[in-house]
Ligand SMILES: CC(C)[C@H](C(=O)O)[C@@H](O)C(=O)O
């Protein structure tokens with residue numbers, strides 16, 4: 001409960017590539033929206049900049065210890081994209097910072113809303129965020145040159161808390177259905193467990209129907225204009241949640257338009273879903289990176305810590321700014337607007353409304 | 354090489370629910386197309402009907418031994434849908450007959466073409482069909498009530514042969530790109546291996562570019578009208594292939610319109626992708642089941658065993674029959690046409706052309 005806190009600490013994690021550019025602009029907008037609270041010391045910002053791929057590689061850690069310490073001093077975090085190293089790249093075989101942060105801060109619920117009213121789309125995804133196929137990260141086994149093994153781990157508690165969260169949300173939001181998405185016909189042990197727990201929990205919510213589908217056919221159903229209206233709240237193991245939310249975001253304009261909330265009991269983290277676009281920075285165009293997705297994540301952050309009015313203002317301003325087809329129209333220049341100009345435009349819009 | 358055989362044995366496996374109805378109709382059409390070859394004993398049909406859920410449950414086997422024996426007496430198999438039991442259902446915890454047959458007959462390549470010319474879609478999927486997340490089937494571990502584990506297994510040979518098959522197809526079909534789809538940034542050990550092998554193999558095909566994407570963003574790319582044209586041949590580990598091909602089939606009219614080829618060194622199996630629709634049979638409407646998808650699979654079967662002309666005739670007839678929006682127009686009756694009437698219509702169309 002954030003109201004009872006003397007002071008809420010918002011961590012701003014730049015990450016890699018365009019990350020520091022866009023999070024910097026989002027921070028400006030947040031400071032503008034929360035200026036009274038900042039003045040009264042009710043809100044503090046803490047910039048954390050050690051979560052870069054260079055630093056992680058040098059320390060051979062998905063999240064260097066000192067960075068983790070700093071993260072734990074925050075209540076909520078706004079995170080820019082981080083570069084994910086992978087075997088065969090020049091980086092060491094360390095886990096994605098994203099995935100590691102979800103585990104280290106126990107951010108068990110990855111919540112992604114997707115709304116396209118004119119297409120009848122109003123979905124909220126509850127993705128399990130700490131286990132499943134992501135549990136062991138880089139700790140799979142190369143038994144020998146011929147044989148590699150990875151593990152999927154599902155726990156009672158891990159499944160229970162995400163499914164419960166989905167049902168609680170459904171109840172609060174007046175939804176009538178929760179859809180569990182698994183591949184329990186093949187991945188029988190872990191997905192079977194997830195589905196069985198969903199059936200148990202559903203018994204406690206008599207007004208809410210539990211529907212279940214396999215992930216393969218779900219990707220088809222989301223596309224079908226007639227069937228996509230059948231879905232409201234979806235709850236999924238980690239990997240299927242990863243896959244289905246990217247597909248779903250496409251109907252709304254692509255992953256660049258979607259924010260993602262990573263919620264735990266103690267900490268919460270909000271992020272843009274797009275990548276770190278290192279090329280833009282190499283070409284010296286980092287300041288032109290579009291901060292609108294991280295600003296969408298900022299709306300979720302504001303709502304989460306109880307600043308509902310401020311969240312609404314930002315939502316409205318972004319919706320208005322979004323009417324501009326490209327950022328070119330903000331400046332009239334051919335190279336569009338910088339992130340700073342976009343942020344200024346958002347703040348002016350908030351002021352004017 | 355089927356030409357060198359004295360006689361090709363085509364197994365007809367009814368499966369469950371509407372399976373026996375639709376495979377029966379497909380057999381009629383195949384017998385019609387191949388009547389000369391049947392007369393000369395160059396082609397023989399072998400109906401195998403023990404692959405029902407009742408028999409499998411009674412024998413507690415994904416494929417009963419005697420059925421497997423019969424399957425091995427065939428060169429190619431046309432298979433109807435089979436009911437997949439899952440934990441918590443009334444059936445014992447046995448593996449899907451589909452998955453088991455792919456493993457038992459070593460049908461390592463699941464090939465699914467998806468074509469929608471007017472949308473610029475011309476994709477061929479090469480799905481690894483015997484290992485990955487499907488390797489251990491129901492043999493995951495319930496460590497205790499709190500903990501369940503499943504395994505993903507990737508072998509050098511298993512990855513090599515499917516990736517090689519994809520490149521060989523690309524070369525033969527004059528394609529310029531093969532796209533490997535993994536989640537190697539997170540499932541680092543097994544997917545990392547798959548991707549590394551793809552990079553190795555690509556070196557032997559200088560005219561063909563190897564492109565690689567993660568499965569999450571791929572589901573979004575297929576939807577984007579501008580980006581979907583970027584893909585030609587895709588090669589994927591088992592689970593991602595399962596997911597992405599269902600999504601892809603949706604653009605072509607849904608899984609009901611798609612056939613799937615399961616190819617091995619020794620045996621091959623062709624199937625419709627849709628389910629067994631037990632409800633239709635319970636309601637006494639089994640004979641009304643639509644055999645068009647299993648007939649699409651029959652085209653692939655004919656091509657595979659070298660009857661290219663017959664395959665073309667069937668293709669053309671189905672395309673013409675497909676012009677009828679519903680089967681109602683075949684009979685003028687409100688309840689549409691039975692599978693038998695549809696098959697008759699297909700044969701008449703072949704005759705007339
Ligand atoms: C970057 C990657 C590790 C991450 C994931 O797989 O979860 C991303 O795709 C996401 O959905 O947040």
Ligand SMILES: CC(C)[C@H](C(=O)O)[C@@H](O)C(=O)O
Nearest residue numbers: 185186216437449451452595
């Ligand atoms: C029925 C099921 C076991 C099967 C699979 O998962 O492979 C099906 O979805 C398919 O794609 O052929």
